[in-house]
Amino acid sequence: MPNRAERLSRILLSLPPGLYLLLLFAVPSLMMLFASFRFSGEYGGLAPWYYIEDGQFTLDLTLENWQRLFESDIYLGLLLKSLAYALATTLICVIMAYPLALMIARSKKRHRDLLLLLVILPFWSNFLVRIYAWMIIFSPQGALTAALNVVTSSLGLEPITLMFSGTAVIICLVYVHLPFMILPLYANLEKHDHRLLDAAQDLGANRFQCFWLITWPLSLPGIYAGAVLVFIPSLGIFAIPDLLGGTNGIMIGNVIKQQFVESRDWPFGSVLSLVLTAITLVLVLLAAKLGSPAGENNGKK
Amino acid sequence: MKKILCCFVLCLSQFAMAEKALHLFNWNDYIAEDTVTRFEEQCGCKVVQDYFSATEEMMAKLLAGAGDYDVVIPTQNAVEALVKQGFLLPLNKSKLSNLGNTAKGFLDKAYDPGNVYSLPYAFTTTLIGYNEEKIAELGIDPSNWSIIFDPAVLEKIKGKVTVMDDSEELFGAALKYLGYSINDNDEKHLKEAQALILKAKPYWAAFNSSSYIKELTVGNIWVAHGYSSDMFQARVDAADAGRDFSVNFVLPKQGAVLALDNMVIPKKARNPELALQFINFMMAPENAAELTNVVGTGNPNAAATPFIEPEILKISAIFPDDEAQKTLETVGARNAKQRRLINKLWTEIKVR
Numbered sequence: 213m214p215n216r217a218e219r220l221s222r223i224l225l226s227l228p229p230g231l232y233l234l235l236l237f238a239v240p241s242l243m244m245l246f247a248s249f250r251f252s253g254e255y256g257g258l259a260p261w262y263y264i265e266d267g268q269f270t271l272d273l274t275l276e277n278w279q280r281l282f283e284s285d286i287y288l289g290l291l292l293k294s295l296a297y298a299l300a301t302t303l304i305c306v307i308m309a310y311p312l313a314l315m316i317a318r319s320k321k322r323h324r325d326l327l328l329l330l331v332i333l334p335f336w337s338n339f340l341v342r343i344y345a346w347m348i349i350f351s352p353q354g355a356l357t358a359a360l361n362v363v364t365s366s367l368g369l370e371p372i373t374l375m376f377s378g379t380a381v382i383i384c385l386v387y388v389h390l391p392f393m394i395l396p397l398y399a400n401l402e403k404h405d406h407r408l409l410d411a412a413q414d415l416g417a418n419r420f421q422c423f424w425l426i427t428w429p430l431s432l433p434g435i436y437a438g439a440v441l442v443f444i445p446s447l448g449i450f451a452i453p454d455l456l457g458g459t460n461g462i463m464i465g466n467v468i469k470q471q472f473v474e475s476r477d478w479p480f481g482s483v484l485s486l487v488l489t490a491i492t493l494v495l496v497l498l499a500a501k502l503g504s505p506a507g508e509n510n511g512k513k
Numbered sequence: 514m515k516k517i518l519c520c521f522v523l524c525l526s527q528f529a530m531a532e533k534a535l536h537l538f539n540w541n542d543y544i545a546e547d548t549v550t551r552f553e554e555q556c557g558c559k560v561v562q563d564y565f566s567a568t569e570e571m572m573a574k575l576l577a578g579a580g581d582y583d584v585v586i587p588t589q590n591a592v593e594a595l596v597k598q599g600f601l602l603p604l605n606k607s608k609l610s611n612l613g614n615t616a617k618g619f620l621d622k623a624y625d626p627g628n629v630y631s632l633p634y635a636f637t638t639t640l641i642g643y644n645e646e647k648i649a650e651l652g653i654d655p656s657n658w659s660i661i662f663d664p665a666v667l668e669k670i671k672g673k674v675t676v677m678d679d680s681e682e683l684f685g686a687a688l689k690y691l692g693y694s695i696n697d698n699d700e701k702h703l704k705e706a707q708a709l710i711l712k713a714k715p716y717w718a719a720f721n722s723s724s725y726i727k728e729l730t731v732g733n734i735w736v737a738h739g740y741s742s743d744m745f746q747a748r749v750d751a752a753d754a755g756r757d758f759s760v761n762f763v764l765p766k767q768g769a770v771l772a773l774d775n776m777v778i779p780k781k782a783r784n785p786e787l788a789l790q791f792i793n794f795m796m797a798p799e800n801a802a803e804l805t806n807v808v809g810t811g812n813p814n815a816a817a818t819p820f821i822e823p824e825i826l827k828i829s830a831i832f833p834d835d836e837a838q839k840t841l842e843t844v845g846a847r848n849a850k851q852r853r854l855i856n857k858l859w860t861e862i863k864v865r
Contacts (some may be wrong), residue, residue, distance in 0.1 A: 252847045255576055255598055280857075347587040352733050368769045373672055375733070376718045467864055474569040474680065476576070477854035 225250040241489060248482040255499070258478055277479040287467070291487065294463040296325040302393075305442050306435060308386070309393035313434075314427075316394075317401035320414070328398065331391050339388065343455055346384050350375040351458065376458025384452045389445065393438035400434025401427070432502075440499045444492050464488055479496045533558040535787050538575075538582040540718045540774065541566050541723055542746060543635070547653045552794050553670035558787060566688040566722040567679040575600065581790040590681075592631045593624040593846040595777065602778040608789045611796035611816075619773065619813035624846075631775035632792060635742075635810035638841060639682050639770040640830055642762040644735040644745035649675075658690035658765045661738050662709055667716035673735040675728065678720035681844050682839045683710060686738060686776040695770055695842040698851045704789040711865060720863070728748065731762050734839070740772075741830050745809025764830045768840030771833070773813070805831075 249258040251274060281287050316327045318344050334342060349356050352373060361371045374380050404427065412422050450465035457463070464484065471481030535556070537544075547558050554821040563582070565571040568591050575585070580600065587595060595601050607634075608613060619633040643655045651669045659666050661676055677683055685695040687706035697703070717736060725737040730750040739746070744762035751760045776795065778788045794800055802820030805812045811831050812821065829837050847855065 253847075253854070255572070257576060284861075286861060290864050345769060349732065353731055373718075376593045376672075459714050459717050460862060468862060470860060470863060474567060475860060476569065476573050477853070477856055 222255075232283040241360065241486070243285060244482040244489075245488055248277050248479055248486060249275070250479050251276075252477050252479050255476070257476070270375040277483045280480060281483055287484070290462075290467060291491075293463050294447055294465070295491070297385065297463060298443050300382055301389060301446045302439050303505065304382070304386045305390055306439070307334065309390060309397055309438065310435075313394050313401055314398035316398050317404070324402075325384060328395075331394050334335065334391070342388070343452060346380070346387070347375065347455060350380050376456065376461065378457070378461040380456040381453050381461045381463070384456055385446045385449065388452070392441040392445075396437040397434040400431050400437075404430055436499045436502055439485065440496060441505045448488060520568055523768060534784075535560045535584065535791055536582045536783065537562045537680060537791070538571065538585040539564060540586060541776075541809070542726065543586065543808060545803045547807070548795075548800050548803050551648045551800070552791060555794065556787060556790055560791075561856070567677075568681060569679070577579060581783050582779055583782045583784050584791055585777050585779060586634050586730060586774050587631075587777060588621065589624045589775050589843045590846045592775050592777060595779075596625060596630055597846075600698065600779055602780050602782060602785055602795055603629050604632065604778065604792070605789060608786075609792050609796070611645065614796050614798060614801070614814050614816035616813055616815040622773075625775075632796070633813035634774045634776045634795065635804055635808075635812060636771060636773045637740045637742045638830055638833065639677070639686065639739065639766060639772065640741055640762055640764050642729055642737045642739055644729065644732065644758050645761045646758040647735045655736070655761075656763045657729055658686055658767050660736055660765075661717075662687065662690050662713045664716065664735045670735055670761045671716045671731075672718050674717045674737070675719050675721040675725050675734050676717055676738040678722040683720075684769060684855060684859070685842075685844060686765075689765070689767045689769060689842075692767070696845045700854060703855060703858055707862060710862055714862065714865075730754065730756070732756065732758060742808050742810045745825075745828075745831065747824070749809075749823070760858075762830055764833070764837055764840070766840070768842065770842040771843050773843060778806050 223423055246261075247258055250261050251272065253259045259272065261273060262269060264270070312331075316324055316331075319327060348354055351357065352375060357374050360374070364370065364372055381478070408426050409422050417425065447463075448465045448468075449463065450469045453463045453466050454463050455470075457466070463486075466479050468484045468488070471477045471484065475481075525688050533592055533716055535552075535558055537560055544562075549562070553560055571585070571587060572591055572594065575582075575595070576598070584664045592601075592809055612632075615633055619636075620628055625631045641655050641658075641660055643660075647670075648655050648660075649784060653660055653666055653669065658807070660670075661667070661674055662678075667674065676686075684703065685705050687693055687709050688697050688702065691702070691705055691709065691796065693702050693706075708721050721728070721737075722739070725734065726743050726747045729737050729744075730749040737747075741762060744760065748760040748762070751758065776792045778785055778792075795804075796814060798814065798816040801812055801814035801817035804810055805817070805821050805825055809825065809831060811833075818826070826832055
């Protein structure tokens, strides 16, 4: 039974994160919810939510913005496409990050810091600069496209274009988010008790069985943590599809940005943002649920 | 303690520097670097530049609260909207000794009668820039909007075309191609334009309002829908880089958008005095001429003409002759309802 002091300290400890969530998540979301039922102003912004005529108070709210979401299937279709892009990015990140994280975790202790430094090295230059570098690599005059097209033409196929395509968007999403998968995975793998593998080997497990029955299940919380860190930012991103997506590679983030910037339609932008937030919340709760039971008895036993 | 003092002094000097700065909010690639340097020397201040690539983008930023720029360069329809919003400071004409240099034809327009709030900076047309060799090779007529709208023509240049990421400009071009006015707000005509754009969209590489100069210069794309001044720069850049092709530009025969860009001072400007000094500086003949010679804009400054390179004066896409002027139209300010309709159609275009 926790005593009073313990309970008090628990409340005090949860206060800062609680406040943080309230101020930076709940309040803005509620403001968005309110905005989504209002009309947009004459020159952007929001129109007043009520007017007084002949001393009579009238609410000026509407369901129009929400109806527009379901009016045609294009917005939901785009949402599905964005989910598919984010999912593909997450899966590719898992496949690429796992061997690397395992290698770093199993390398000599004195090398690990250097290897980790190499993983986070790209963060030292600005995100947009790195995307522009990819634009040069992908450009039709670039070496990569030229080399690929030598191959395709020798096989008698049509020349391909990388720039301005969904493929380019996914490649860059993977590139940008890969470290966010490697780091939590490494943090998890590094804590594994090596004696478990020794014991398994002593009991006659081969290398694949060692991995599949011991390392893999123990590393699942790391994968879930990494997946959340990769999936959520990929889902809402707009800079990469803006620069590399062309006419067909755009994602839901671009349309939200368009509502708030070019179209100056804050109410409809709020509707789209809220839908995105709701999806993200559901997925985070799911990941937390999947991650937690394994997480409690994880690592050193 | 010493460290704290140091920090304090640094902060103070930052403030001191901030005070002597002109904050300019301008179109990208729309002023010559030498002009900026000369102004900095003359006024003993720094010019801090921010850029935009579409009118809607600029309006969104200004109306969302970023109104403390000293000088903004909006297009005529945006001036009208900003005046109606009470966003601008009336210009103190007594401080503008170069006022008489502007050609009369560009003054006292409907968007700002008597030029209370704005003075003309430069004008551009929105047209087609193209890779001369490729387009000649393929036998395509670049002086026709069909080059970006007709699938039969686009078939030959699929993936090598960019159009502006700007609802006003793209709808303007589509409406012109269909034979309507740029300021047509009939829902039926706008939907027709939307259908036209959607049919052509699979052939376009991207919606692009800012980096088509580079893409055209490098040879990544062959046809771009964009501003005359940008195409002028693409042509100069391609020639300077010694490419094995040249970039050219032409006004489509169906007509196009003419944009008259103006200098205005927001009410919230941090340094209105310096802003007036800058406006006066830009109206001096040599400085106005440099804008045309380097950036390739049309020039409303009559006194600047002798300083402008004669070859540029001859280009009708930059200085439209009487014949071309008949086909050009300026975009008017749309009201909230019209804007909502066009934005909805535009969002659908982007998403589909």
